[in-house]
Amino acid sequence: MTDQRIEGELPVTDAASAAADVPADATMLVSGFGSVGYPKAVPLALAESDRDLSLTVVSGGSVGEEIDVALVEADAIARRYPYQARSPARAAANDGRMAFADRHISTLGDDVQFGGLVDPDVAVVEAVAVGEDWLIPSGSVGHTPAYVERADELIVEVNHAQPRSLAEFHDIYRPALPPDREPVPLSTPDERIGGPRIEFDADALAAVVETDRRDEPYEFREPTETDRAIAGNLRSFLTDEVERSPLFADSVRVQFGVGSLGNALMGALADADFGDRDLIYFGEVIQDGLLDLLDSGRLEAASATSLALSAEGQDRLFADAERYAEDVVLRPADVSNRPALIDRVGVVAVNSALEVDLYGHANSTHVDGSRVLNGIGGSADFTRNAALSIIALPSTVGDGDRSRIVPMVPHVDHTEHDVDAVVTEHGVADLRGTAPRERARLLVDRCARPDYRERLRAYLDRALDSGGHEPHDLDxxxxxxx
Amino acid sequence: MTDQRIEGELPVTDAASAAADVPADATMLVSGFGSVGYPKAVPLALAESDRDLSLTVVSGGSVGEEIDVALVEADAIARRYPYQARSPARAAANDGRMAFADRHISTLGDDVQFGGLVDPDVAVVEAVAVGEDWLIPSGSVGHTPAYVERADELIVEVNHAQPRSLAEFHDIYRPALPPDREPVPLSTPDERIGGPRIEFDADALAAVVETDRRDEPYEFREPTETDRAIAGNLRSFLTDEVERSPLFADSVRVQFGVGSLGNALMGALADADFGDRDLIYFGEVIQDGLLDLLDSGRLEAASATSLALSAEGQDRLFADAERYAEDVVLRPADVSNRPALIDRVGVVAVNSALEVDLYGHANSTHVDGSRVLNGIGGSADFTRNAALSIIALPSTVGDGDRSRIVPMVPHVDHTEHDVDAVVTEHGVADLRGTAPRERARLLVDRCARPDYRERLRAYLDRALDSGGHEPHDLDxxxxxxx
Structure with a gap:
């Protein structure tokens, strides 16, 4: 494969010049998902300019410090969707300095295209190659296809530090607008239905900027004893379920949430005994744990929208991209996270949460109900539409300082109607078919840390005095x- | 059309004999949705028997008093899914005498078929006709196809009081189990992709019982002044939106929640000015307001799973069933409520709620967080997957006794991530793209009853003292x- 990155007579310029043409109050759509594949040079140039900026920044998912640190610290972002995972952005959202709204990943492309959310001025996207009317994204696809289609102007950052071979992973498909929206023609999770290129209107291409700045890689902590105990409980629950359910006669399709716990749980599947069933990943991000499963032959295929890897994981993947691309597909986020596909594939979804209450409602986003952490991301896309939805979390914060099984969550991201089972290091509460009072007993007995159980039971007893289907003592x- | 109801040599018997063969602790799947099309004679015979019953009863949606009054008062139901709308059932759920769990309508067929929810013994379903291995449902389809497929034994109640011509409305399609689940091959909301018959294994047919008991019809109250003001605000919001959005270039697809307010809002579309765009209903129930729209030629077509009509509406429809069936299709509830189809059709969903909080979370089910009303039904299927999701509700309970815009809802059925706009008799809060603090201001200024606004602002100011993205004063x- 050629390493030519720029094909044709394109408006190549430097980052500062491209940034200077972005209006001070622009609505800027940026590529990026799982902290990879986001533009770096133009946001940095904007942050370093002395202009008084008041941008609306819409990314696919999480992006790196060039946006959520540098631009935020320059006080340049007035409004931000749909997810952030860096302290300065979090602080700005919590202080009210930045109007932040988190959104479901699956519908964000639609939200932008339907026009109810924003009126986009410019899309700034990272690519490994660009031509007059096409580009090839780098380490993530995210919502770049929708953003490129919708923005009036397009700035492409061609990143020479990203291997050209990332093109091998991409499968770009665009759903039409309703009511003429056809079903996504995907019959297996690893099928390819598009090509590597995102096409655009040649007139929209305002600037091409060359960079060679790498994504800041993920750092996964070593699995803790608690992680391993959660993984063990999850494995044992899944093994029984796979044996029992007609859904898993031939294969098991899984999704795991992003982060160190998710990564550890993926790894835990290595020694799960699912008989001769194929294991397939249909999720949002590829993390290191999945590379291990691919290398060992345990995992048949993986579909996602982002390669959210550690530095070592990036090196492994980049060194052998063509081989990995035989089994790994990156799709637009409105395909990877699409409710219809999660349903058709019949996914087992495993996501974490900050806390779960006695009746099975989960809080994924707001500490004490007020302070936002990152955002809901794709967790509800999967939890709501999966064939089996599992919330996996440690029973306490830190070393037992605070129970994550609580009387009532002060913020709900996943309702009681969507959570099938909860797993902690102490056990599994299978909530399917249970009435709320039964759920409470199961969560206390199976999932809470033993030294919190008495307090939880005392709350429940007091709540039962006032009765009700889902008894609470609101005081x-x-x-x-x- | 012949009025023959029973074709072939079938095990016809009386209700008491059929009921006597239902095990005392049976898991009984029953037809019925929107309080029509549910079995009547066998449940009544069970209620009148002197056996000590401990049944699990799973319906499609709401059913009539033969089940949720008579059987509940006989203390015969130990466990009940997924919805109930009668005082005795509600009281039993709230007292904890009956283990009730409400479930999303769209996934209930799957929940039963996948086997994680219940292990069904017998299905008891109402039909207008039955043969050796098929039946034709009566006034609702609901989850009858899934239930009939899954139960070991089948009892069919042939109801002579239901017109045989109800067959004209039904379009039965069964999705396969994942991972071999194909997209539902529906390209327009009114397309027909199946036939009127639900097929079953002839060996499962245990009894056929003849009845002539009508469904207890809906009673809609006359629209109040508040209803009309909500309808006016909704109409004006929708008119602007239809003009603005590319989604509605040729047609407007709507869904309305069940009940008197929903019925009044449907009627309000009669004088909406949507230019020459077609109006199409893609929802869960057909109510009287839709018949008016069909009669006036304003509504092009309607797709639902139940004919939840008043007595007068039933008379109108039954008198001219063949004509109405040209434009009205009844589908299984896992087609009518399917996320994939709601997305593809691009539905405007209008549902009510008990209350909405400052950040846009809605409580549809639990009064004061504890006492269940009916259940979530299909409201989240539509709210979550619609192209535009609207919660319409009066600003207060009764004549201003209590605000329905509250600081924090004590139970969340629809999260902030799913609610696009809130409409009351005072105005419309368009929440799309707003940060939580902005949402709070909009909801107070536009939707709350004026004499509650000061108290809401006072709460918000206090909450802002402690800061946070979604400020709350938990005390x-x-x-x-x-």
């Missing part, structure tokens, strides 16, 4: 968070 | 519900 319901 | 957050 005390949030007292664990005050 | 006072639930005080409006205590």
């Amino acid at each position: 005390a319901a949030l007292s664990w968070h005050e | 006072a957050a639930l005080s409006w519900h205590e």
Whole structure:
């Protein structure tokens, strides 16, 4: 494969010049998902300019410090969707300095295209190659196809530090607008239905900027004893379920949430005994744990929208991209996270949460109900539409300082109607078909840390005095968070 | 059309004999949705028997008093899914005498078929006709196809009081189990992709019982002044949106929640000015308001799973079934409510709620967080997957006794991530793209009843003292519900 990155007579310029043409109050759509594949040079140039900026920045998912640190610290972002995972952005959202709204990943492309959310001015996207009317994204696809289609102007950052061979992973498909929206023609999770290129209107291409700045890689902590105990409980629950359910006669399709726990749980599948069933990943991000499963032959195929790897994982993948690309497909986020496909594939979804309450409602986003952490991301896309939805989390914060099984969550991201089972290091609560009072007993007995069980039972007993289908003592319901 | 109802040599018997063969602790799947098309004679015979029953009863949606009054009062139901709308069932759920769990309508067929929810013994379904290995449902389809497929034994109630011509409305399609689940091959909301018959294994047919008991019809109250003001605000919001969005270039697809307010809102579309765009209903139930729209030629077509009509509406429809069936299709509930189809059709979803909080979370099910009303039904299927999701509700309970815009809802059925706009008789809050603090201001200024606005602002100011992305004062957050 050639390493030519720029094909044709294109408006190549430097980052500062490209940035200077972005209006001070622009709505800027940026590539990036799982902290990879986002533009770096133009956001940095914007941050370093002395202009008084008031940008609306819409990314696919999480992006790196060039945007959520540098631009935020320059006080240049007035409004931000749909996810952030860096302290300065988080602080700005919590202070109210930055109007942040988190959104479901699956519908963000639609939200932008339907026009109810924003009126986009410019898309700034990272690519490994660009031509007059096409580009090839780098380490993530995210919502770049929708953004490129919708923005009036397009700035492409061609990143020479990203291997050209990332093109091998991409499968670009665009759903049409309703009511003429056809079903996505994907019949197996690893099928390819498009090509590596995102096409655009040649007139929209305002600038091409060359860079060679790498994504800041993920750092996964070593699995803790708690991680390993959660993984063990999850493995044992899944093994029984796979044996029992007609859904898993031939294969098991899984999704795991992003992060160190998710990565550790992926690794835990290595020694799961699913008989001769194929294991397939249909999720949002490829993390190191999946590379291990691919290398060992345990994992048949993986579909996602982002390669969110550690530095070592990036090296492994980049060194052998063509081989990995035989089994790994990166799709637009409105394909990877699409409710219809999660349903058709019949996914087992494993996501974490900050806390779960006695009736199975989960809080993934707001500490004590007020302070946002990152955003809901794709967790509800999968939890809501999976064939089996599991919330996996440690029973406490830190070393037992605070229970993650609480009387009432002060913020709900996943309702009781969507959570099938909860797994902690102490056990599994299978909530399917249970009435709320039964759920409470199961969560206390199986999932709570033993030294919190008495307090939880005391709350429940008091709540039962006033009765009700989902008994609460509203006086005390949030007292664990005050 | 012949009025022959029973074709072939079938095990016809009386209700008492059929009921006697239902095990005392059976898991019984029953037809019925929108309080029509449910079995009547066998449940009544069970209720009148002197056996000590401990049944698990799974319906499609709401059913009539023969089940949720008579059987509940006989203390015969130990466990009940997924929805109930009668006082005795509600009381039993709230007392904890009946283990009730409400479930999303769209996935209930799957929940039963995948086997994680229940292990079904017998299906008891109402039909207008039955043969050796097929039946034709009556006024609703609901989850009858899934239930009939899954139950070991089948009892069919042939109801002579239901017109045989109801067959004209039905379009039965069964999705396969994942991972071999194909997209539902529906390209327009009114297309027909199946036939009127539900097929079953002839060996499963245990009994056929003849009845002539009508469904208890809906009673809609006359629209109040508040209903009309909500309808006016909704109409004006929709008219602008239809003009603005590329989604509605040729047609407007709508869904309305069940009930008197929903019915009044449907009627309000009669004088909406959508230019020459077609109006199409893609929802869950057909109510009287839709018949008016069909009769006036304003509505092109309607797709649903149940004919939830008043007595007068039933008379109108039954008198002219063949004509209405040209434009009205009844589908299985896992087609009518399917996320994939709601997305592809690009539905405007209008549902009500008990209350909405400052950040756009809605409570549809639990009064004061504890006492269940009916259940979530299909409201989240539509709210979550619609192209535009609207919660329409009066600003207060009764004549201003209590605000329905509250600081924090004590139960969340629809999260901030899923609600696009809120409409009350005072105005419309368009929440798309707003940060939580902006949402709070909009909801107070546009939707709350004026004499509650000061108290809401006072709460918000206090909450802002402690900061946060979604500021709350946890001490006072639930005080409006205590």
